[in-house]
Amino acid sequence: MKIDGSVAVVTGAGSGIGRSIAAALASAGASVVAGDIDGATAAETAAQIGGVAVAADAATTEGIATLLAAARQAYGPVDIFVANAGITGQLGLGDDEAAWDRIIDINLRAHIRAAKAVVPQWLERGGGHFVAVASAAGLLTQLGAAPYSVTKHAAVGFAEWLAIRYGDQGIGVSCVCPMGVDTAMLRAMSDSPDGDMRMAGAAVTSSGSVVAPETVAACVVRAIIDGTFLVLPHPDVLTMYRQKGADYERWIAGMRRYQRSLQ
Secondary structure: OOOOOOEEEEOOOOOHHHHHHHHHHHHOOOEEEEEEOOHHHHHHHHHHHOOEEEEOOOOOHHHHHHHHHHHHHHOOOOOEEEEOOOOOOOOEOOOOHHHHHHHHHHHHHHHHHHHHHHHHHHHHHOOEEEEEEOOHHHOOOOOOEHHHHHHHHHHHHHHHHHHHHHHHHOEEEEEEOOOEEOOHHHHHHHOOOOHHHHHHHHHHHOOOOEEOHHHHHHHHHHHHHHOOOEEOOOOHHHHHHHHHHHOHHHHHHHHHHHHHHHO
16 A cells, blocks of 8 residues: 555554554655544654644544544545554453453454444545554463453454455555564563563563564554555564464463463
């Protein structure tokens, strides 16, 4: 897909990966709406890239409608939607049902609700590109945090379905699955006073290199241009994923050993 001259919406664009993707798309010639539940950080991103800032909760249908309306008013119909907003959620099994609902809403239903809003428009117009920012945890797992692992697996599954269902109708889908990225989210995990949270952070940082958000953003831009589905800023994740599929029992046993070493 051609990015130059396109209109893009990026959720969770107030910081981290989202801000870097918004900047990379703008540099490639897109008109960008930077959405974030924190309007102040969205405004900072928009000021940096020359885009439009929108304070909206991308986990809700109302928030998505607000983002799309702002894009139409400022630039025209949306060509690229980047579902990037995400949270880590609770540790373990997640004792709080409301917290489970919230992470499912943000990490999964936000993608579903966005797709329901943009796909019909793209079918009428003959094209569009949906970027689902998931995680390597969606292909492998996240030690210490069931809610994060489960929702990222589901996000990958939804992106797969979209790509299969609409790929022959001009709609591109990219699923981004990074491992360690130098963001406030990862730093908060690593510096947490909670031992289990630190273990979850260590599971990420000790499994491979920690890359800059700009590295992820560059991979996203290339994937949109090339029409690539699986985006792996950490190429080693593909090897791990293949090992998992080749011998599931051995992989689970290995992950248990890895967990014990971190504990």
